[in-house]
Amino acid sequence: MKKTDFAARAKELVSKMTLAEKISQLCYTAPAIERLGVPEYNWWNESLHGVARSGCATVFPQAISMAASFDTVLMNRVATAISDEQRAKYNQYKQFGSTKIYEGLTCWSPNINIFRDPRWGRGHETYGEDPYLTAEMAIAFVKGLQEGNDPKYRKCDATLKHYAVHSGPESKRHSFDAQVNEKDLYETYLYAFRRVIEKADPSAVMGAYNRTNGEACCASETLLRKILREEFGFQGYVVSDCGAICDIDKNHHITETRAESAALAVNNGCELNCGDAYPYLQAAVAAGLITEETITKAVEMLFTARFRLGMFDDDCVYDDIPFSVVECKEHRELNRKMASETMVLLKNNGILPLSDMQGKTIAVIGPNADATDVLLGNYNGIPSRYTTLLRGIQDAADTVGADVVYAKGCHIFENYDSTMGHGWGQNAVRDAIIAVRQADVVIMCMGLNPSMEGEEGDAYNGASSGDKTTLDLPDVQKELIKAVLAEDVPTVFVNVSGSAINLTEADENCDAVVQCFYPGAEGGNALADILFGKVSPSGRLPVTFYHSVDELPDFEDYSMENRTYRYFSGTPLYPFGYGLSYADITEQWDGDNCTLYNRSNFESGYTVLRYENGVLVGFTRAHLLPHQILTVCVPNDR
């Protein structure tokens, strides 16, 4: 048998397993079967923007940030770096004889749900609100994760999630029924799934927690069997979200028993269970709810994947990837470059880039200035080196001979900051004002952090389980902003968040506004590169920035009407695709070709967006030298 005939080898191996063994292999904590030479393997791993939850790794900018780069070429390099680090770590872990959680090669990334509403806490895991942009970024990511230089083996498995029609509310995700019409389903919610499957052959798809149009996503005949397999031709395996199979009886009340839930899921094509429902398949077989043949086919699919990853062979070139690639210099440089492309300049009256700063003083103010959590987003690894926004500004200021004074000014959302000692709240705003009074220019680092927007159970804004209830900044930040602006010193406003925030006041009263997102371990260096003009900003918003949730439909309404730039009827504060440059670049279109004129002394990256009928249908990134004229081709690719 040829080594590349993975399906045949899987079939042969599985043929030697008992029913109980087969069922055990459908669980994400697949135990060893020693008599068959099968080691213990935990399928759960994460790599959303770097190898996650498994010690040190290069922590690239959060997904939403990378979407703002509109740079699929760089995204592919980032994903290649991630898969190199994933393999390097796996090569070490497997020496222990087993592969535990977060140690394997099956990555449950990317999250290609559509960020339909800025309130969704997990929106920053996605590539934003546009299906085409989402698909393009995901294709680049999946290829980088899966494809390497080994002609036989897959480098890592990518998993598209959460299939399908999933974007909050977090508090109801285990019981929610998303109601969606045919047009929105295909044009918005499924577009990226279909396209990535066509273009990048992802190994896996993860089912969502919720129901969609009444069917539990992880056991949906419509979604899994008819659309995913039959219509989209998906050849890979499906994994349930964690605990989602139990939800089918416990919270969705579609089935009566756990055995029925498990059988329904596998029968409809969910081969792998994250959770503890599939052990009930034994009872399900006994009760005639599912055949052993169906189970056998599911196990064969999973072992085909494991064989394809080279787990049972000794000639996989990825086995030679050394541990030294983890957080290597090249990856850190790549990270800084990506991070600098994720920054979106939203306003600039000419204050940026900062110049002639020698002997000047910069006041850096705000709860996100020296915060490390905002560098990381969620589903993140731990960087062994990181540069906060403050540190990046300090280091850059050192090189130009400027001084930096820093004041936190307030807790990010509470009235009181326990980390600063009793009663510190009284002094916090005064400290900020004092710092501002020393300064020639102020950089305010405000916004949210991943504890304020995130996943059910992970984010700390318990009231809404990770979702936001407002687009406004917390009151303590508003008060700080007011106090700082009253000092009338030129001010650059840096908003750090993974989602749209109401930046009306900053837009009206600050000299410049930068949207920073969650910029990764090199975030401070990247921001400094932008602020001090080492790099011209080139990011564009992957989501619409509204003024208020009052402009939007109910959060639980999955109709796309009046949502995202494609359907929003109002005038946003900043539209999808918006982003300024230091360079003065104009576009001139002639059919598929766009000629760019850079009428400035600034060198800059630039993304040309092509819209048709108000919908993004193509984009191309260019890099323009000072006073350069460049023609790029941007066909309608949607």
Add this chain to the structure above:
Amino acid sequence: MKKTDFAARAKELVSKMTLAEKISQLCYTAPAIERLGVPEYNWWNESLHGVARSGCATVFPQAISMAASFDTVLMNRVATAISDEQRAKYNQYKQFGSTKIYEGLTCWSPNINIFRDPRWGRGHETYGEDPYLTAEMAIAFVKGLQEGNDPKYRKCDATLKHYAVHSGPESKRHSFDAQVNEKDLYETYLYAFRRVIEKADPSAVMGAYNRTNGEACCASETLLRKILREEFGFQGYVVSDCGAICDIDKNHHITETRAESAALAVNNGCELNCGDAYPYLQAAVAAGLITEETITKAVEMLFTARFRLGMFDDDCVYDDIPFSVVECKEHRELNRKMASETMVLLKNNGILPLSDMQGKTIAVIGPNADATDVLLGNYNGIPSRYTTLLRGIQDAADTVGADVVYAKGCHIFENYDSTMGHGWGQNAVRDAIIAVRQADVVIMCMGLNPSMEGEEGDAYNGASSGDKTTLDLPDVQKELIKAVLAEDVPTVFVNVSGSAINLTEADENCDAVVQCFYPGAEGGNALADILFGKVSPSGRLPVTFYHSVDELPDFEDYSMENRTYRYFSGTPLYPFGYGLSYADITEQWDGDNCTLYNRSNFESGYTVLRYENGVLVGFTRAHLLPHQILTVCVPNDR
């Protein structure tokens, strides 16, 4: 009236006050008396090892760390830097027309309690277990805080605390009665108070929470009136610990009413109240428990202090100290120098200093490697720049061309690390082992943090309110150490703690052991300076390192029998005063003179300790060049 006749000016000002106004001024939150030109003033400020709890400041090593330097000259420079920053901040704060908590000039530092038992959570705020060392460090500190270049005004007020016989248990401090004999009282617990009062004229003393020999410390006729004022000739003011006056009736049950407590305290010489008891003085006067004259004298003392600080004059040179001194370059350099002198080398088989590291790999392991809280200790400010141990090692490794891999390895005390994602505990030790397997040398950064040893209400080891119950490292750390040592790679063990830890296993099985204490914002740079040989270690232990609490008397027993190097009958793991150097230095004594022979190529600081009858009676710090012979005079100074 001459401006320097502060007492007379205070008397005149106070003479215009009503009784109610006078009482209000005995509270730490002294309100404004506008008709008399007296602004609002909050007496509470902290400066234990840097301006604390008031935004950014240079954060020097924790007090226990600086005691390990045995460097009174440098300590004085540190305290001068602190008072410069305190003044610079005050000059800004007062522009707001009031001075709130942590904004004034009256510093409730230093803590000169004797660290009689390693279990005391607040021990790291002190200068250790020896009365003489404590006094010498405190004298240098108090002078640096109080004395400047203005002939008329005091720079800041220092406050000796907690008077007296105070060192846990934290959980009982509001009701505890410390029983102490005459000899221990004077030779151990009061020695430093007496000596600092004689040598450095501290402005204030803070009373302790507990009772001593039955009397509440903040209202003790014996301690305050007879000993402090009459015997020691203390001329300054006394402030209560915060809430301590309420404890007199509520928890000590010495008085029946709050008015009685307040009267008892002021009558015995506690002029200033941190807490809310002294408003009851109005009732106390009405009930005849205290005279208005006594209250008047107390207020006069407090206003004498405020006049002496130049708060009511416009010719105080300290008013010109600019904000730019805060965290200035000179202070950062001073901080790094002090931090490097606080590191104590406890074992070295020759592995240190690390040399010929080009192309080599260093594994940095442990929960304290990249922790920021251990840099800060408690009663701390916030550094705008800081260098973790890991970062310091990384930066130093960069300069010599070595690679660094990092793995946290475990949570500092819990079995599970929520910051690292679900199930991370499974991978943590594996990550450490993997890192070690890449390495030529391992640096383990273990120990405690200030949440595990600290003050009642501040530290998180709730079971003992901040005190330790064991000298052992947490089990998760022991397991990590075992796993790392099993890999048999040369290992340097860095213990980070503010108190003695049982380091038996490290001493037996590691190639070198460094006691790091809580090293301040420059801690990582300072440690790297030591590890890579840029600076030779010169710190000495200011406390005995025992093997176990089993060797010690009951924690609540205040007899000094079998405690500290002066009375301990056993053989400690490392004795008080212990500390190695890279240099080979021997001592030869001739009367008061000690000739030092440096028989090595290493330049090194070195502290000569003079003991008589087993008790430290003098010390002098020297700095030896390679192969230098130096004679220093060390008289019996005790």
